[in-house]
Amino acid sequence: MRVVKFSPLLLTFFLLAACSADPEAADHYAKREEVNVIIEAPASIEADSAPQIDVKLTQDGQVLEQEASVHFLVWKDDNKADAESIPASLEDGTYHLEYNFPSDGVYFIKADVKVDNIHLMPTKQIRVGELTEEEKEKILEEQEQKKQENSGGHHHH
Amino acid sequence: MEAQKEPSVSKKKQRKRRSLYQSVWRWHFYAGLIIMPFLIILAITGAVYLFKPQIEAALYKDYYEVTPQTTITTPSEQINTVEAVHPNAAVTSYRPSDSPDRSAEVGITEDGKAYTIYVDPYENVILGKLEDSFKLVNVFEKIHGELLMGTVGDRIVEWAACWALILIITGVYLGWPKMKGKSKIRGVLVPRLNKGKKLRARDLHVVPAFWISLGLLFLIMTGLPWSGLWGNNFQTLTTNAGVGYPPSVWVGDAPASDVKTKEIADVPWSAENLPVPVSTNQQYTQLSVDDVVSIAEEEGVKPGYNIMIPQTQDGVFTLSAFPPKARDEVTMHIDQYTGAVLADYRYDNYHTLGKVIAYGITIHKGTEFGIWNQIIGLLVCIGIVGIAVSGFILWLSRKPEGKLGSPKAPSDKVMKGVIVLIIILGIIFPLVGISVIFVWLFDRFVIPRVPALKRFFNA
Numbered sequence: 001m002r003v004v005k006f007s008p009l010l011l012t013f014f015l016l017a018a019c020s021a022d023p024e025a026a027d028h029y030a031k032r033e034e035v036n037v038i039i040e041a042p043a044s045i046e047a048d049s050a051p052q053i054d055v056k057l058t059q060d061g062q063v064l065e066q067e068a069s070v071h072f073l074v075w076k077d078d079n080k081a082d083a084e085s086i087p088a089s090l091e092d093g094t095y096h097l098e099y100n101f102p103s104d105g106v107y108f109i110k111a112d113v114k115v116d117n118i119h120l121m122p123t124k125q126i127r128v129g130e131l132t133e134e135e136k137e138k139i140l141e142e143q144e145q146k147k148q149e150n151s152g153g154h155h156h157h
Numbered sequence: 158m159e160a161q162k163e164p165s166v167s168k169k170k171q172r173k174r175r176s177l178y179q180s181v182w183r184w185h186f187y188a189g190l191i192i193m194p195f196l197i198i199l200a201i202t203g204a205v206y207l208f209k210p211q212i213e214a215a216l217y218k219d220y221y222e223v224t225p226q227t228t229i230t231t232p233s234e235q236i237n238t239v240e241a242v243h244p245n246a247a248v249t250s251y252r253p254s255d256s257p258d259r260s261a262e263v264g265i266t267e268d269g270k271a272y273t274i275y276v277d278p279y280e281n282v283i284l285g286k287l288e289d290s291f292k293l294v295n296v297f298e299k300i301h302g303e304l305l306m307g308t309v310g311d312r313i314v315e316w317a318a319c320w321a322l323i324l325i326i327t328g329v330y331l332g333w334p335k336m337k338g339k340s341k342i343r344g345v346l347v348p349r350l351n352k353g354k355k356l357r358a359r360d361l362h363v364v365p366a367f368w369i370s371l372g373l374l375f376l377i378m379t380g381l382p383w384s385g386l387w388g389n390n391f392q393t394l395t396t397n398a399g400v401g402y403p404p405s406v407w408v409g410d411a412p413a414s415d416v417k418t419k420e421i422a423d424v425p426w427s428a429e430n431l432p433v434p435v436s437t438n439q440q441y442t443q444l445s446v447d448d449v450v451s452i453a454e455e456e457g458v459k460p461g462y463n464i465m466i467p468q469t470q471d472g473v474f475t476l477s478a479f480p481p482k483a484r485d486e487v488t489m490h491i492d493q494y495t496g497a498v499l500a501d502y503r504y505d506n507y508h509t510l511g512k513v514i515a516y517g518i519t520i521h522k523g524t525e526f527g528i529w530n531q532i533i534g535l536l537v538c539i540g541i542v543g544i545a546v547s548g549f550i551l552w553l554s555r556k557p558e559g560k561l562g563s564p565k566a567p568s569d570k571v572m573k574g575v576i577v578l579i580i581i582l583g584i585i586f587p588l589v590g591i592s593v594i595f596v597w598l599f600d601r602f603v604i605p606r607v608p609a610l611k612r613f614f615n616a
Binding site: 020021022023025026027028029030031032034035036037039108117118119120121122123124125 | 393396397398399403404408409410412415440441442444448452455494495496497498499500501502506508
């Protein structure tokens with residue numbers, strides 16, 4: 001009987017094939033077009049200045065040639081509801097934010113990017129000037145609290 | 158027939174057939190006796206689980222139903238409300254309301270336990286909290302899937318399901334019609350109720366078993382892809398080969414969020430969404446759940462999905478929906494920093510086997526075809542309990558006689574088929590293969606040497 005002869009081979013194959021998901025398996029299935037986005041900002045920003053803040057779009061390591069629709073939302077601290085919407089100015093494939101940070105503190109810059117049916121919306125948090133002692137203390141306190149609660153497990157479907 | 162020409166050879170052949178028939182009967186008996194309790198447990202818990210939607214809608218009415226109003230709060234506001242009440246919990250998931258009169262759900266883990274919090278999205282108040290592992294239907298599901306025994310239980314269920322296949326195969330052989338012509342179907346497709354007690358007991362097992370076996374076979378084949386050992390391997394093989402589910406729907410890894418710069422890597426990840434850590438100047442923040450919901454809308458995902466919130470630095474938001482109908486399934490992975498859709502797997506993106514398994518699962522769960530799916534599922538469950546019990550009664554009714562009845566064996570062809578099928582099953586299902594070898598050794602070497610066993614098994 002053929003089946004009997006090959007059964008140890010098949011069984012070994014089956015057991016060996018066990019448990020190893022192929023990281024390349026996704027190549028066999030539907031893929032989405034990918035555009036990468038980064039927000040570049042200077043290492044230090046002073047209040048009442050207009051620093052150079054850019055959004056760069058790339059695809060497969062190359063600057064994206066296609067023009068995207070980009071606008072920024074800028075807000076301070078938790079005041080997201082009052083965010084200012086500022087359209088980006090395009091120059092040499094780079095999208096600039098022209099904004100004057102009025103005072104020291106923690107700001108958020110959200111770039112809203114649309115190319116075809118791709119919609120990206122990274123938010124970067126930046127520090128302008130010096131933080132007050134109060135702000136620093138609050139940060140440390142919240143970090144400590146977050147650390148404790150995040151010691152939990154990893155969620156998996 | 159042949160018997161008249163060469164009586165001695167034919168007699169020998171018949172004896173051989175008779176003894177084969179008896180060993181198949183013994184195998185049917187072993188399999189039945191061992192897995193009967195498991196089949197009954199699976200059938201009962203499965204029958205309850207079939208009606209999960211109705212049971213939960215009734216049990217959690219107060220948590221589910223809300224009164225629609227003109228203004229609605231955002232998901233992040235609802236999550237804030239939950240965080241305010243459970244300051245030490247980690248928020249793991251959010252399920253937007255899927256109809257105007259249904260609450261939203263926030264999943265949290267607190268002290269290592271998972272809870273679901275139901276929130277009225279209009280009033281932004283918490284309606285109630287349930288511990289996931291204590292939800293009634295989840296308990297039934299856990300018994301159905303692993304007998305409340307974790308991995309060991311999962312393997313037992315898988316093994317019992319595979320042995321049920323052997324029961325079906327040996328049962329078909331034993332019940333194979335021996336008479337020719339019209340009476341063939343009697344005793345297999347239609348019971349003989351007025352031909353004496355013995356035949357009635359037999360037919361009340363064999364006839365329903367024949368019909369129920371079709372349903373049982375379906376439930377086993379559609380349930381096995383769920384199992385921990387065989388199912389996982391099967392899913393991995395089909396996914397890797399590009400013929401099944403895309404990775405991460407069942408097995409395989411989700412893509413990772415692009416951890417852009419060392420700005421993120423340097424900071425303890427748990428600092429997400431907090432003001433700039435003192436040590437660095439800038440960093441990307443995690444997308445708000447509001448953004449994820451709007452992406453879902455843009456991508457045409459209908460409400461009824463769940464959003465898994467990333468719990469690691471390179472984790473992703475995973476949006477998943479496993480609604481009643483297989484063709485509406487969605488698994489979508491979203492970069493937690495940029496909102497980029499890294500993978501979007503709908504039913505249409507499953508390859509052939511994946512589609513088949515998906516339909517198998519929704520029919521197995523009784524959701525694909527609405528109430529009729531549930532009713533037929535329930536009937537099969539009742540039938541399984543029925544044939545387990547009638548099989549036991551049949552065995553009891555024959556045991557005192559110490560005889561098997563009249564084993565008129567069908568042709569050698571059928572017998573060979575049974576053996577080949579069992580060997581193939583043993584190869585496809587390693588748990589069956591291993592236990593078949595043990596039972597065969599027991600049957601071949603232990604029983605003939607122990608007189609009491611020999612008598613008991615009528616070997």
